[in-house]
Amino acid sequence: MPADDQPAPHAHSEATALPSLDDLLASARVVALPLVTRFRGIDVREAMVFEGPRGWTEFSPFAEYGDDEASAWLAAAIDFGWNAPPTALRDRIPVNATVPAVDPDSVPAVLARFAGCRTAKVKVAGSDQTLAQDVARVRAVRDVLGPEGRVRVDANGGWNVDEAEHAIHALAPFDLEYVEQPCATVDELAEIRRRTKYMGIPIAADESVRRADDPLAVAEAGAADLLVIKAQPLGGIRRALAIVEAAGLPVVVSSALDTSVGLAMGAQLAASVPSLEFDCGLGTASLLAADVTGSPLVAEGGSIAVGRIVPDPVLLDRYEATEERVDWWLERLGRCFEVLRDAR
Template sequence: MSQLGHYPKYVNTEHFSDSELPANQHLSSLAARSLDLRAYVFNVPITKFRGITQRSGVLLQGEAGWAEVSPFWDYDDSYSARWLLGAIDHAVHGLPPAIRSEVPVNATIPAVDSQRAFAIASSAGASTAKVKVADQQPYDSPQNVAQDLARLEAVRDALGADAKIRIDVNARWESDTALKLIPLYDAAAGGLEYVEQPVETVADLAYVRKKIDVPIAADESIRRAEDPYLVKKMEAADVVVLKNQPLGGVRATLDLAAELDMPVVVSSALESSVGLRAGLALAAALPDLPFACGLATTSLLHEDVTSKPLVPIHGVIELRDVEPDLIEENSARVPADLRAQWEARLSRMWEILRSQGLLAAGGLTWG
């Protein structure tokens, strides 16, 4: 199956105003027009996350505004092409209308020591926290598990007994490890809201869910799967975590959420405030939003492309436009080799989309 072949066919039209086309028609319209977008490479230092200390990507400026495309470097061009397609949709057509003016968010706690975890949680202003675990191999060693447990206990101490804590394993456990460790982590947190992607395969996810009382959330099993509906078919999760960039943009993700018909948590891909604005648009357009969303990640950025970043206040982020007034200054500082890598990468991604009939002529003018 094509990496881009999973876009949902059904569109829940309540997500769109009368003046808007359904998501699949938006994408079809891109193939029927010549596009001329301005592109700027950005690069910002971040708190170490996913093993990286710099976050780079590209901002696109189109007739409807700004958009971000920033697939991580370990993703191949075929998978990354859907990130570009969604960004082009946003830059050309804008974002869908919202049904709420603010979005509740969780604090994100990286795999740091317990003292640092306590400090981050204490200053976050949120009553929900997502805690990264299983960051060091071997993931089930007594030392690494003890560090995870201490981090969870510190977050619980910082937020109080009424807080909600979830963990993100990033599919790093085997099934037997998950069955052994989830009860320990649940106890350390004083009760987990859910465990995000404890194991890699959907079959293993379904197996763990049947054996464990703690709710299970699927992330990679949705956004990196050839069949994102398999999670529902196999009853492998209680919650789905959706990120708009990997799923082809806000409209395509709304379409997918409607078909899955499961509780949704919207999360970021560690974007700049421009990228986060699209994630907020997704969360603000969903008919139901039962959980705090993982969109308060600008705290991990040491810089941003705007002087007015999207930051939470009292656990919510207000829905507002973002003007990347610092992008030209930031882009001018990007190393020449990194700029060249992004220009070549987006050229390859564009060609993949063009060869599949999803984009027509046109291209990017680099700023």
């Protein structure tokens, strides 16, 4: 599919009618879930869940995202809750462990939460971390996983090109599967890929896909070897699949620290991708100290099941956000709904 035929970043994935805002509000619940360890600068993950005709769905853009960007997450939630999913090609999805910016001594305990996972994604390039700390963390992960484990690192665009080149050299001895978003821009990704191509370490793009006006630009520029695809930020399962088809690159399906309801959406996307070469970043329920279900979608034998999640009303009550935060989310839902409606 040519780039010009791609839907707008906040467009709904299908031409079906939007449900009414009252339909969304009827079952909407806002939760504040504590994390096991600080991740992405937060200790508590807030999310909204609501029920559509097809089942429960999730709307959980990060708090700092503006309404235009967040509306893509709402389009995804509506798509998953109101439309039949694409045909699933697999019923279980292999997933990776995720290692936040913890001290090396904490690495074994983090990895132990991801039962049977053979792959680990390690956060690096944090503003409060040094390269030496990153190297020590990655070394600890490699030591736990052994030579047959797969280790990938995620810089979240935290390096400039020179820093990225230096860091990739420093981390190369740990046999990296790939480096995710080493630099922030497409031009920088293309340059670091050119500089390090001889090393044989693939470059993956995440933010350059999900936070870009044109999610195909990184592929068209030859700036990445693979793409990290997330259902919510890209506007839903169908739109993400269209991007996968148009890009023509291998993909890793990942999540954005979702509840198990949102992870089920990601698992459905991963189940529908024609070729799934890499373990997916859908095991992040293990980073949550609480969830909306008593049977969270955590890794078992290195994979998670494909299927819907029904929240437990007791847990929805227990972890309900404060009244102020509930009001904030309800107002945000209304604004994002207006964005989607205006786009129609």
